[in-house]
Amino acid sequence: MKNITVIGAGTMGNGIAHVFAQNGFKVDLVDVSEAALEKGLATITKNLDRMIAKERITESEKSETLGNITSLTNLKSGVENSDLVVEAATENIDLKLKIFKDLDTLSDTRTILATNTSSISITQIAAVTKRPEKVIGMHFMNPVPIMKLVEIIRGYSTSDETTEAIMDLSEKLGKTPTEVNDYPGFVANRILMPMINEAIETLHHGVAGVMEIDTVMKLGMAHPMGPLQLADFIGLDVCLSILNVMYDGFKNPKYAPSPLLVNMVTAGKFGVKSGEGFYDYSESRKAEKISFQFKK
Template sequence: MSDIKKMLVVGSGQMGSGIAQVAAQAGLTVVLNDINEELTERGLKTITKNLTRDVEKGRKTEQEKADVLSRITLSTSLDDSRDVDLAVEAATENMEIKVKIFEQLDAIAPAHAILASNTSSLPITEIAAVTKRPTQVIGMHFMNPVPVMKLVEVIRGLATADDTYQAVHDLAVKMGKTAVEVNDFPGFISNRILLPMINEAIYCVYEGVAEPEAIDEVMKLGMNHPMGPLTLADFIGLDTCLAIMEVLYEGFGDSKYRPCPLLRKYVKAGWLGKKSGRGFYVYE
């Protein structure tokens, strides 16, 4: 079980393409999957751009770049999971979408294959329950941007087997990451602590405590954070921040996780942060 040589990544966006890149760099054969060719091509373009930057900075040779790219193939059908050892789902943070993907992967992937989710907050136990192999379902939560960030939260569902955990832990290490073992609670560790902090920063704007620039400055200079919480929120996407806060609020039923009304307002207005050109800051 622990020998993972071939991997399918479902979703070729920011996270999926990053996961495919680090897997190919670690010597795995990678299939990058999405719903259409335009999306998979875009994912491959991102990977190529990252590798080209590595070559320019002297971190990789042209040959190494070519080798990594030669290990990645593109796919628009989940049938391509027929011969993989691991499938990692990196689709939208939406339970219905994820469950559908897991049902299909469970039906198509070989019996020994591990099914992992890169979810940032949704319960692994619930995802595992729609499969016939809950002992082989696990959370593998990478941080953004994947090629740079060292952490992978490895999340055990209620039924996750020890050898499944070990295989995924060892793979994360092979990818040059630090794997941290986490149990299946809403938001895991990273987002359970980060998102309420971001939400509190948004309340400070909402209540007129200070301007976004001042709030970010306090956290950068006072708490030594490399990036202020509101800049980070814009970078993550305010819609994603809201979705995670909703998961925490619903999962714990505790008012301390209530999403700030200003966050809801921005999302409704389509001010989603960097990707839409406007959030707490304006982007050109």
């Protein structure tokens, strides 16, 4: 595989494009929004500059990486010569199904279609294509250029050949691929999201404040980031979407999202990307405590 297409220039998409391009692959980065593409390329450039500052890459390697990326708003042009398409659009099942229907029509029949979904059924996505054996989950962790893990999720019909190809490819990116089966939340989010949800419930019931909860988990459990701050960085809307997928998939009340999480998302408090979540990011990247008041 030499030609890679990444669908979506947001946080995950530009990170995935960055990693492929830095490892010598030709990448078509596709988004419906020209502004999103510009923002995505600016993020990649900034992250490469950070790597230069840390003496991890050279200026010429930065130029080579950026030279490997072509930005496009036309999906057909972006996938017609692709060996692998990695979809990294919003975590919305209807949107993903539409994208995969289009990808199945527009791309060559040899092309492997991967999704970066963090919770949605690979089998369900594959079912809208005529090549379910070539559909697979490729769940990168955020931030993609730094985190080593890639969850490789087999759908019901994903072939051994497809799985082996994506496992090998992930290793060429310097990642550690881990194969898991297709159940809601897979492994990472099936374990992580209930912990985040419980932290939100702990806050909701007034057991402790935002910074106190995060401090306990950081200093007591050696987590690099507290669960509430981590939720802000993931996106509270994304956390809610994943919990809903697991709740719908398992019909188990332990996956039901906290009412506080639901209310915050409804109010447009998504975390870092909206400027406010459990912490305030409006004036700087430094998290500042938000005081919550609960009505009895």
